[in-house]
Amino acid sequence: MKAAEIMTSPVFAIASDAKVAEAVRLMLQKHVSGLPVVDAAGKLVGMVTEGDFLRRSEIGTTKRRARWLELLLGPGAQAENYTHSHGRRVDEVMTREPVAIAEDTSTAEIVRLMEKHRVKRLPVVRDGKPVGIVSRANLLHLFAGALADVKPVAASDAAIREHIQAEMKKQSWAPTGSTSIIVRDGVVQLWGTIFDERERLALKVLAEGAPGAKGVEDHLIWLEPMSGLYLEPPKV
Known part of the structure; x- marks a missing residue:
């Protein structure tokens, strides 16, 4: 099967310059765990998910590392962690250049990409704009349907x-x-x-x-x- 046959559509997207609070509210209202991030032209520029809000200063869950590890990683990694845990705009916490797929991408390729990049969902794009999203839940629904189609057969x-x-x-x-x-x-x-x-x-x-x-x-x-x-x- 192809992505277009199992994807969730229409897709709920968030503007890159939107506030983090808006993204959180939208995810809660629409019962989704991730949102494609788009620019002013509607083009996909990133993804923001629940995982991006796990390490936040507001709830006291910022990542704390041993001093020796901070020295090993360098100031760049520390600065990046600070941005993710304190950023107030979506473009400050989103994953940039997300892995995206086309509507005709096969389910086998979808699973391969999810495993390779260790992601739970993939935005589906047409002309650079998100038109749907394929998540693990979509694949689970496909699997459930396949199991339901299996009928007992008689064989010698x-x-x-x-x-x-x-x-x-x-x-x-x-x-x-x-x-x-x-x-x-x-x-x-x-x-x-x-x-x-x-x-x-x-x-x-x-x-x-x-x-x-x-x-x-x-x-x-x-x-x-x-x-x-x-x-x-x-x-x-």
């Missing part, structure tokens, strides 16, 4: 087994050579040896996702590589 034991084996071959982590799959009446049995305990849960998740699977029984044994000890599967 052989078809379930073939699906699981095919999926395992696609995964570089899957221990295909040391495990075997048995399916009886729709219930998947996992047998064999794993060499990393994390593979156990991943295999169960993979098996549970097979169309027609009714349940999963774990009979895997973990061989600890360093000690050579065998650990029995957990009792459920």
